[in-house]
Amino acid sequence: MHIQIDNSQTKVILSFTPANHILVYDRQKKEWTLNYLIDRSEKGKDPDIGIPVVHLIENAAKVFKAAGFSFVEI
Secondary structure: OEEEEEOOOOEEEEEOOOOOEEEEEEOOOOEEEEEEEEOOHHHOOOOEEEEEEEEEOHHHHHHHHHOOOOEEEO
16 A cells, blocks of 8 residues: 655545455445455465555545456355
């Protein structure tokens, strides 16, 4: 994750990459989160889903999907 602060316009920009994060839809809570991916490649395993970094509204989740982020439903 990269955090950039632009004091001239008072905005904070967070950037995430599809290689390090995944979208997760929780069917029970009916909410989207962006979660860390835990690298397990050194053990020959697929990545695990880590803790949520950001909670998203539906429209934001669509933007992340369009940007190439993978997603799962739990």
